[in-house]
Amino acid sequence: MEKDRKIKDKFLASLEMPPLAVGDCASIELSGNTCASVEGCRGIVEYCTEKIVLSLGSMSVSFCGLGLEITSFDGENALVSGMFSCIEFN
Helix, strand or coil: CHHHHHHHHHHHHHHCCCHHHHCCCCEEEEECCCEEEEECCCEEEEECCCEEEEECCCCEEEEEEEEEEEEEECCCEEEEEEEEEEEEEC
């Protein structure tokens, strides 16, 4: 697996393409502090109205706030809404 990653990284570097172009990285798009679209989500780690933690593979992202909910989830993409007070990467 590590060998495959090194080959892919060298390939991307030779083409001068960002890793996101191949789809191996997560992408998060925020709309103010009330909506987040997460692409590349690998699963839900924690879920309550004050904290939602999503797995992004080798890391995770935590949304903290009030009235949080996942309004859409298809196994790869998640839409988180509510009033965000903090977003953390672990």
